[in-house]
Amino acid sequence: MDVDSLMPKLFQLNAIFTTSEAKAVGLSKYYLNKLVAAGEVARFGTGRAGVQLWTNESYSNDDFLAIQLRYPKAVISGQTALSWWHLIDRQFTHLDLTVPRGYRIPTEFERHIVSIHHVDERYYPIGLTSVRTEEDSGSLNIYDPERSLIDAFRFKTIAKYDRNQAVRNYFQSELCDPLKLSRYINELPGRSDLQKITEVLSH
Incomplete structure (x- = not known):
């Protein structure tokens, strides 16, 4: 699956999201890493209990969220x-x-x-x-x-x-x-x- 075909799934997510939320819309960690390599997604850090957070780069300034x-x-x-x-x-x-x-x-x-x-x-x-x-x-x-x-x-x-x-x-x-x-x-x-x-x- 190429990056363009993954974008509609990405747009179903909030600006900052967890791995499990991505998986729920059909984006496994493999596809997330593919989006990272394409510059569409960035690793944002970790939330409570070490949960991995990701962000769509265009929304990375959403500090409140x-x-x-x-x-x-x-x-x-x-x-x-x-x-x-x-x-x-x-x-x-x-x-x-x-x-x-x-x-x-x-x-x-x-x-x-x-x-x-x-x-x-x-x-x-x-x-x-x-x-x-x-x-x-x-x-x-x-x-x-x-x-x-x-x-x-x-x-x-x-x-x-x-x-x-x-x-x-x-x-x-x-x-x-x-x-x-x-x-x-x-x-x-x-x-x-x-x-x-x-x-x-x-x-």
């Missing part, structure tokens, strides 16, 4: 999540990730400085959702707007201006769900966050 595959429990949060949901105008200068307490993840990557936020296992799933990458090349774990808004007041790395802008934009947007926001605040530690949010709205 790369981090997600290497560290499946990492959740985009804080300033990064607020930017994703268009609740702040500022482009993130670092990457906020939340992980369960005890989960190890580095704080530096090739293109990003990362702030790691550790939470108790019971708080980790609150507001956890999944979105497609901007390139539609895979799924990312991210906290929903309500959890992101609360975390904006819990993370010391987020500027006051960004917190206030996020609150105002949230309550003026179609994302707004005050009942969900109130429920999260009651479930998460630091209930004074609700008072801080309402103080922003009163000014």
Whole structure:
């Protein structure tokens, strides 16, 4: 089977994929190595438990997806999540990730400085959702707007201006769900966050 005939199978995969995912669409390791030799695929490194990761070269800059595959429990949060949901105008200068307490993840990557936020296992799933990458090349774990808004007041790395802008934009947007926001605040530690949010709205 020549490289051209393998390409339709390759296009069925995400930008970054595992050997088993490739095998499921009919690309054995032999064919993957053939694609590597042709410059269509590159070895990306290893994920959890030593799983081999591969990438389509044209999508190799998809850093979020790369981090997600290497560290499946990492959740985009804080300033990064607020930017994703268009609740702040500022482009993130670092990457906020939340992980369960005890989960190890580095704080530096090739293109990003990362702030790691550790939470108790019971708080980790609150507001956890999944979105497609901007390139539609895979799924990312991210906290929903309500959890992101609360975390904006819990993370010391987020500027006051960004917190206030996020609150105002949230309550003026179609994302707004005050009942969900109130429920999260009651479930998460630091209930004074609700008072801080309402103080922003009163000014």
